[in-house]
Ligand SMILES: Nc1ncnc2c1ncn2[C@@H]1O[C@H](COP(=O)(O)OP(=O)(O)O)[C@@H](O)[C@H]1O
């Protein structure tokens with residue numbers, strides 16, 4: 001059945017909570033590839049006008065670090081089944097890369113990121129809101145391992161950034177958005193029961209058997 005509009009699922013949660021892993025597992029359970037994933041991180045503002053040393057001082061956990069207007073306009077395009085050109089963010093240089101990824105519209109859009117539930121305009125575009133809820137000790141351990149292995153950071157820089165920006169911004173902006181969630185997934189990526197439930201829910205909606213999310 002051809003849908004009149006795609007369904008939008010928001011997956012929020014703190015850094016290192018397991019949002020990307022949850023999203024990847026849901027995506028993998030759909031072999032027909034009816035899902036497109038949009039990462040909020042791709043919409044960090046470009047900072048080419050600033051020298052590298054200055055970019056190190058940016059607070060990447062504050063809502064103003066994102067180009068939310070561009071993200072909203074891209075979701076609105078996908079909701080009309082129009083393709084978009086998604087920006088690509090390069091964490092190693094703290095700015096957008098020169099690349100652009102063409103994204104085709106699909107029946108399901110998963111929007112994933114730390115602050116996607118913070119902006120009311122974004123929340124209003126979502127049919128299902130999920131918050132991945134993982135204790136801060138696990139999140140910092142996971143982030144430490146990931147950022148040193150994959151994002152070119154030193155242990156010292158990860159700890160310093162966590163204490164000065166990630167933790168305070170999490171408490172001020174991320175944690176309070178849990179109240180908007182329809183579903184809270186504890187521990188993230190390895191919660192196979194929650195992932196199966198999400199996949200079943202999406203299938204029910206796609207088959208037109210769900211009257212709550214049309
Ligand atoms: N349940 C889990 N147990 C152990 N490690 C996990 C779990 N979920 C995610 N991870 C790992 O933690 C790191 C952060 O997870 P990720 O999904 O990227 O989180 P987020 O997108 O919320 O920042 C990754 O290296 C991932 O492999």
Ligand SMILES: O=c1ccn([C@@H]2O[C@H](COP(=O)(O)O)[C@@H](O)[C@H]2O)c(=O)[nH]1
Nearest residue numbers: 014015016041060061091094095114166
């Ligand atoms: O240039 C940058 C941009 C972002 N970050 C950090 O990334 C996380 C969000 O990504 P997750 O995958 O959800 O962890 C955010 O907490 C920023 O601090 C960065 O370090 N540098």
